[in-house]
Amino acid sequence: MTLAHYMGVAAALFLIGIFGALTRRNIIGILMSIELMFNAANINLAAFNRFLHPVGVTGQTLALFVITVAAAEIVVGLALLLAIYRGTNTVYAEDYNLLKG
Amino acid sequence: MIEYAYLVALIPFAASLIMLFAAKEDPHSPAPWIGIVAMAVCLGLSLSILSAVASGSVDLPVEKNWDWFSFAASVDGKPFFHGMKVGTLIDGPAALLMVVVTLVSLMVQIYSIAYMHGDKRFKRYFAFVSFFTASMLGLVISSNLLVAFMSWELMGLASYLLIGFWFEKDGPCEAQKKAFMTTKLGDSGLYLALLFIFAKVGSFQLSQIKQFYAMGYMPAGAAVVIAIGLLFGAMGKSAQAPLFVWLPDAMEGPTPGSALIHAATMVAAGIFLVARTFFVFQAAPVVMDAAAWIGCATAFLAASMALVSYDIKRVLAFSTISQLGFMMCALGVGGYTAGLFHLTTHAFFKALLFLAAGSVIHSVHTNDMRLMGGLSRKMPVTFVTMFLATCAIAGVPYLSGAYSKDMILANVWTRNPAMFWIMLTTACMTAFYMFRLVFLTFTGADRDHEKHHHAHESPFLMTGPLVLLAFLSLVSGYVLSRNGLIHALLPKPALSAVTATPSTSHAEHAAAAPAAAHPEHQAAAAAPSHEIASASRHHGESHDGHLPGWLHYLLMAAIAGSILLSYMFYKGPDYALALAFKSNLSPLFTLLDRRWFFDDAFDALVKFCDRVAALAFWIDSNVVDRIFVDGWGLLMRIVSEISNVLDALLVDRTVDRFGGVTVGSGVLLRSLVEDGQIQEYLLYVAIAFSLAATLILIY
Numbered sequence: 001m002t003l004a005h006y007m008g009v010a011a012a013l014f015l016i017g018i019f020g021a022l023t024r025r026n027i028i029g030i031l032m033s034i035e036l037m038f039n040a041a042n043i044n045l046a047a048f049n050r051f052l053h054p055v056g057v058t059g060q061t062l063a064l065f066v067i068t069v070a071a072a073e074i075v076v077g078l079a080l081l082l083a084i085y086r087g088t089n090t091v092y093a094e095d096y097n098l099l100k101g
Numbered sequence: 102m103i104e105y106a107y108l109v110a111l112i113p114f115a116a117s118l119i120m121l122f123a124a125k126e127d128p129h130s131p132a133p134w135i136g137i138v139a140m141a142v143c144l145g146l147s148l149s150i151l152s153a154v155a156s157g158s159v160d161l162p163v164e165k166n167w168d169w170f171s172f173a174a175s176v177d178g179k180p181f182f183h184g185m186k187v188g189t190l191i192d193g194p195a196a197l198l199m200v201v202v203t204l205v206s207l208m209v210q211i212y213s214i215a216y217m218h219g220d221k222r223f224k225r226y227f228a229f230v231s232f233f234t235a236s237m238l239g240l241v242i243s244s245n246l247l248v249a250f251m252s253w254e255l256m257g258l259a260s261y262l263l264i265g266f267w268f269e270k271d272g273p274c275e276a277q278k279k280a281f282m283t284t285k286l287g288d289s290g291l292y293l294a295l296l297f298i299f300a301k302v303g304s305f306q307l308s309q310i311k312q313f314y315a316m317g318y319m320p321a322g323a324a325v326v327i328a329i330g331l332l333f334g335a336m337g338k339s340a341q342a343p344l345f346v347w348l349p350d351a352m353e354g355p356t357p358g359s360a361l362i363h364a365a366t367m368v369a370a371g372i373f374l375v376a377r378t379f380f381v382f383q384a385a386p387v388v389m390d391a392a393a394w395i396g397c398a399t400a401f402l403a404a405s406m407a408l409v410s411y412d413i414k415r416v417l418a419f420s421t422i423s424q425l426g427f428m429m430c431a432l433g434v435g436g437y438t439a440g441l442f443h444l445t446t447h448a449f450f451k452a453l454l455f456l457a458a459g460s461v462i463h464s465v466h467t468n469d470m471r472l473m474g475g476l477s478r479k480m481p482v483t484f485v486t487m488f489l490a491t492c493a494i495a496g497v498p499y500l501s502g503a504y505s506k507d508m509i510l511a512n513v514w515t516r517n518p519a520m521f522w523i524m525l526t527t528a529c530m531t532a533f534y535m536f537r538l539v540f541l542t543f544t545g546a547d548r549d550h551e552k553h554h555h556a557h558e559s560p561f562l563m564t565g566p567l568v569l570l571a572f573l574s575l576v577s578g579y580v581l582s583r584n585g586l587i588h589a590l591l592p593k594p595a596l597s598a599v600t601a602t603p604s605t606s607h608a609e610h611a612a613a614a615p616a617a618a619h620p621e622h623q624a625a626a627a628a629p630s631h632e633i634a635s636a637s638r639h640h641g642e643s644h645d646g647h648l649p650g651w652l653h654y655l656l657m658a659a660i661a662g663s664i665l666l667s668y669m670f671y672k673g674p675d676y677a678l679a680l681a682f683k684s685n686l687s688p689l690f691t692l693l694d695r696r697w698f699f700d701d702a703f704d705a706l707v708k709f710c711d712r713v714a715a716l717a718f719w720i721d722s723n724v725v726d727r728i729f730v731d732g733w734g735l736l737m738r739i740v741s742e743i744s745n746v747l748d749a750l751l752v753d754r755t756v757d758r759f760g761g762v763t764v765g766s767g768v769l770l771r772s773l774v775e776d777g778q779i780q781e782y783l784l785y786v787a788i789a790f791s792l793a794a795t796l797i798l799i800y
Contacts (some may be wrong), residue, residue: 001460018787021780021783022780022783022784022787030780061383091777093778094775094778094780096779097776097777097778098777
């Protein structure tokens, strides 16, 4: 198990996340894809710490913070979604054009 | 006492300021007595200083200086720190002049109390007179040429104010301007000379400049330039040809003011300056000769003009110019003592002549001698005093003028016999026109009965000064030349080395001469030791003050003949002989009456300058302005118009186009890209990020 393996897994996970975020119509799915990308980043953080600086746990600690922040962020995101849903009565992202210039 | 000499200049100055600013203007103001008391105090001071100087109890010259200001300067490229000093330098001539100036000024002021009585600017006149005198005294006592120059200019201002005292009339206004401009023309030369002196010597102190000359540091060329400048200044102030044109016109001022100008202050200043800086002239013999010839020409021309004038004051003015010519000529031939001696005696009898003429004018209310005549019975005191003064100026033996004039003629004779004969002729002319004045005014029958009837003797305030001045005119020559006092008082500066190449035969003649003989040796003994050598050498060689015997008798005979001729011409009430002469020789009379066309020449010069100025103005406005200034303006306008068009068409358009492109592309992009689809935005971000990452990886 080398660093490359971990980075390969993380890259795959990130691309899946990107793909999901770009292609899903359902806004819930997009949010889930974003969570996937977060986790790809977390894998990288833990892996780099493990292989490049095994003495400390800085990377792992940072990963834990990211998880915490992601949880908080998803709470806000879901609250916003709920508000938008009440206004538009749809969950498809292409129908949300409130930011159109 | 001698160290308080500065008070002599400061007291009248203070008095004039008090009179000018503190006193109230009033035709009967008592303010003039301030000036008179101040002048009397100064006279006392001056007399005590003169007695100290004449008794030989002090080492001359007495110099006393105070620090004035200091500055950095450079002489011939060498920088140094110069401490300017202000102070007094009292030597024989200065001490004598102080007495003369204060005495004449005092007499003039006392006289003026009566003469100017009731004038609406009564006290202002006295303030001016005090100011004038103070300026002259400042020039006389100053040890510093810069201060002397300032006094000199203040005197120019004072003469301007006095000549134009009755400025409501046109004549005085023109005269004051003429006097001011003409003397300023001379002053420019003096100013340049001062600058030159400072540039060479690095000091304005007379004693230092003299030392500089004595050591022989002054290059010959610079010495000539400086001497020319000083001489030019003196020519303006002392009315030498051709700058004398202002003096006859200056008669427009109050007559006692003229007396002051002609006797004590203004015109004496030029002669005194030349005498004060005599070492400068000794170092430049060429300029000495020029001064002698200028003086000679002035004396002759002015005397000839006086022959035909009928204005009593103008005759006196011409006579002043002529006598100043005598003095300048004396200084020019190296007769330092003679020139200053004549300055002194002339001050007394010329002041007297003017004051007496003022008395006559005061009485008959006209300047025209043709309307006078027979006044001797009405105005006996004026007549007697004026007659004595006339004898003095004409050179009647044993009166003051004879001593000084003989001395001048003796100096001229030893130096230049040709010049001597001109001067002798001039002396005869002097006797002629002065007695002509007396005959026309006082003797014969009255020509204007109205005026004669109202004529009266002047009050005591006017006749008193006349009598005192007449006394001085009588005795001053004798007193000053007795025991060689004048030689002790006015020793010729020892620097000479250039003067006098006489033969011994003249010296033998001198021993036989009767007038004021011998006492050089006593004089030399009285003089400070360092001067003995030069004084005795000088007197031994050039026998200052003695004409050869036969010439002396010839001079007396010529003068007596002139007086007789004058009597024959002007004896009767109608002076028929003179009129017949005039009609037969009218071109000559016209020439003299028009003052040898000097005024016309100056007029023509001014007109010519006007023409040149007008031409220059035309060229300036029509050529320079049109072509260069206007042309350049036009060219600039054309260039700037082109530049403007280019700017508008090219630069501004380019800027506008850039803006338009930016706006257009923004609008286009907005309609294309920004459609509110959040996933598209994300896609763009992803694409851009991928591209950036790819580029980073590649390079």
